[in-house]
Amino acid sequence: MSYQHEIPGGAAWSAPIRAGRLMTLTTLAAGANASMLIIGADRLDRLNVPDTLKSQLSACIAPAMVLMSDRGTALATVVRSSLDWHDCLAGFGHDRQLEERFGPSSYAKDGNSWRRSARLGLVSELTKHGFGEADLHGCVNFFSKVGISDDSRATLTFVPDHSAAGDQVSLRSEQDLLVFVSTAPHPLSEQTYAPGGVRVEISSAAVHDTVAELKLRDEAVRALEQAGRLAG
Amino acid sequence: MSATEAALDTGLTALDRIVEPGDGALIPVPSGGRLRIVDLHGNQAVDTLFYDAHDIDNRYSAFDTIREQQAVYLTTGSRLVSNRLDELAVITDDTCGRHDTIGGACSQESNVIRYGEFTRHQHACRQTFLLYGAKAGIGQRQLGHNVNFFMNVPVDSRGNLRFDDGLSAPGRYVELTASRDLLVLISNCPQLNNPCNGWNPTPVGLLGWWS
Numbered sequence: 384m385s386y387q388h389e390i391p392g393g394a395a396w397s398a399p400i401r402a403g404r405l406m407t408l409t410t411l412a413a414g415a416n417a418s419m420l421i422i423g424a425d426r427l428d429r430l431n432v433p434d435t436l437k438s439q440l441s442a443c444i445a446p447a448m449v450l451m452s453d454r455g456t457a458l459a460t461v462v463r464s465s466l467d468w469h470d471c472l473a474g475f476g477h478d479r480q481l482e483e484r485f486g487p488s489s490y491a492k493d494g495n496s497w498r499r500s501a502r503l504g505l506v507s508e509l510t511k512h513g514f515g516e517a518d519l520h521g522c523v524n525f526f527s528k529v530g531i532s533d534d535s536r537a538t539l540t541f542v543p544d545h546s547a548a549g550d551q552v553s554l555r556s557e558q559d560l561l562v563f564v565s566t567a568p569h570p571l572s573e574q575t576y577a578p579g580g581v582r583v584e585i586s587s588a589a590v591h592d593t594v595a596e597l598k599l600r601d602e603a604v605r606a607l608e609q610a611g612r613l614a615g
Numbered sequence: 616m617s618a619t620e621a622a623l624d625t626g627l628t629a630l631d632r633i634v635e636p637g638d639g640a641l642i643p644v645p646s647g648g649r650l651r652i653v654d655l656h657g658n659q660a661v662d663t664l665f666y667d668a669h670d671i672d673n674r675y676s677a678f679d680t681i682r683e684q685q686a687v688y689l690t691t692g693s694r695l696v697s698n699r700l701d702e703l704a705v706i707t708d709d710t711c712g713r714h715d716t717i718g719g720a721c722s723q724e725s726n727v728i729r730y731g732e733f734t735r736h737q738h739a740c741r742q743t744f745l746l747y748g749a750k751a752g753i754g755q756r757q758l759g760h761n762v763n764f765f766m767n768v769p770v771d772s773r774g775n776l777r778f779d780d781g782l783s784a785p786g787r788y789v790e791l792t793a794s795r796d797l798l799v800l801i802s803n804c805p806q807l808n809n810p811c812n813g814w815n816p817t818p819v820g821l822l823g824w825w826s
Contacts, residue, residue: 427755427756431719431725431760432678432717432719432760433677433717433718433719433720433760434719434722434725434728436717436718436776437717437718437719437725437729437768437776437778438725438728438729440775440776440777441774441775441776442687442717442770442771442774442775442776443774445774451725451728453722453724453755453758454722454724455722455724455725455727455728456724468774471678472678472681472682472687472717473678473681473682474676474678474679474681474682477679477699477700479700502698516672516698517672517756517757518756519676519698519759520759520760521677521678521760522678530772531687531770531771531772531774532772533771533772535688535713536686536687536688536690537686537687537688537769537770537771538685538686539681539682539685539686539687540685570682571682571685602728602729605727605728605731606728609724609727609728
């Protein structure tokens, strides 16, 4: 059994996802972006991007990596992706930035295609589940790449043609999760406003990739052990 | 050079104290005030969070700060911005040259992940943040991703990240000017398992100038 939903570009979505599911995101257009926050089974423990990065010595999200929480448990494993770089350093966009670039927008003026930022959408989805602004944390911007320069400041540059329609990333839930997604444009994208949609498919993870197959680091294996769901 | 010596030629100090390794502080800094953090013995990570003193939900955001300056490392001129894009403080002086904001804070739990179960009961920055934050209502929800002053976490174009020996040295300091009334939450890092404190956590000095 599986669930499918197409999130249009510039929208936000959230859902509870039980442990042991496979969530696959697919871009419906080139340049689509999916900014994601995750909260764990106890409704307190959030995706912690710095802990995820330093434990796996990476400056981006790529397969296979474990997404770790504030309290050192595995939330989800990025088991495969058609892309080897998903940004997690540039955060999510703000309404103020959209307005500065594209002018004011409202439902009254633009109907359901009004321009709403990732921050607005994520706070809205968080609030539906009893959370709010205080729960905002570092996000992963799936399908987007912000290149890092080897200079003295580690200057960042958005990579415009990183994703094509049909690019995918698959996450295995390692505990019961609440997942929050915005498909607003990446905040450093300089394209005209035409955010691409993203399809979400959630199925039972019938074939569990084993730790050995995924070639996870020891740190990632320990996070899986803490989540009590070490597979194979 | 001691924190007091560094203050001698700078006029009236509103704050002059030492924070021992493994200890912390919650410092109110009024708008326009200058806070200097002095790495007294060199290579000592100082994990720091910033909050709008009048609304703690308006707090330092590492990734908004990185994106707005389009660079990962913090140094002189870096604007520290909040999760509402408000400027909280500006780094106005820096004799170290590079500070981290993507390495986060150590916690008992992340130590277990990184180094193994034997570290579970070692002291960690998250304990200090929660202890000193409590009196201002700063709990686990309010702990965002912090700055690590004097810590060296290089990243590169291939997407690698590592913890390196610090670039700091005894007496080097970083100075911030508050853009609004702030609460500055500090943990002087007790980490023993990586080079962020030179394998030997040491005291730091805090100096403040405001009226």
